[in-house]
Amino acid sequence: MIKLKFNFLLISEYILVLLCIISILSSCESKLTPLKVTHGQTIEGKPFIMGKINRQNLLTYEHSNWFKTEYLNYKIPNGWIEKNENLLNQMELKLFLGTWCEDSEREVPGMLKLLDYSGFDFSNIEMYAVSEEKNTNENYENGLNIINVPTLIFYKNGKEINRFVEFPNISLAKDLEQIIQGKPYKNPYYEIQSNE
Numbered sequence: 001m002i003k004l005k006f007n008f009l010l011i012s013e014y015i016l017v018l019l020c021i022i023s024i025l026s027s028c029e030s031k032l033t034p035l036k037v038t039h040g041q042t043i044e045g046k047p048f049i050m051g052k053i054n055r056q057n058l059l060t061y062e063h064s065n066w067f068k069t070e071y072l073n074y075k076i077p078n079g080w081i082e083k084n085e086n087l088l089n090q091m092e093l094k095l096f097l098g099t100w101c102e103d104s105e106r107e108v109p110g111m112l113k114l115l116d117y118s119g120f121d122f123s124n125i126e127m128y129a130v131s132e133e134k135n136t137n138e139n140y141e142n143g144l145n146i147i148n149v150p151t152l153i154f155y156k157n158g159k160e161i162n163r164f165v166e167f168p169n170i171s172l173a174k175d176l177e178q179i180i181q182g183k184p185y186k187n188p189y190y191e192i193q194s195n196e
Helices: 002-031 055-060 066-073 080-088 102-117 172-180
Strands: 038-041 047-053 092-097 125-129 151-156 159-165
Touching (some): 047 055, 066 102, 080 172, 102 172, 151 172, 159 172
Parallel strands (some): 092 125
Antiparallel strands (some): 038 047, 047 125, 151 159
């Protein structure tokens, strides 16, 4: 009887979490219109989008099917939201990604899920899809030393405090937590400067 009750509670919890995720994804889908972007192809012929984007671009672009799958699969560590949401919500962010890039496919959905569950105000994030050369037609990347994607830049009071670049040192959640908490953090490329 106890085991049956436990299984029922566990199943109920999973259903509640799934309903929350569906609610977040569907509310985001219904409120936004994709921004106008440029379409291109990589050297290998893989299609991509380029320019200023929003989440709707990732949800509706025919070659971004990875976004929903990876978003649903990303597991937020216990206690992460409670520990980081207040500090995170005092920051502004810039995210550069490549819809052609496996690292962006792996990391960006988890980044956005952490922001969603932290109650982050998405008017405080600018998102840009870049070409393989890490640029946009509008030059949004100029002066920002974008050498690899994804690059998530954290600002406080208009000043860059740190950035996540391409892949984590430990894990996505742990690396972002170190940045948000103001702990010492160096991304794998912190010494590299681009030739802009």
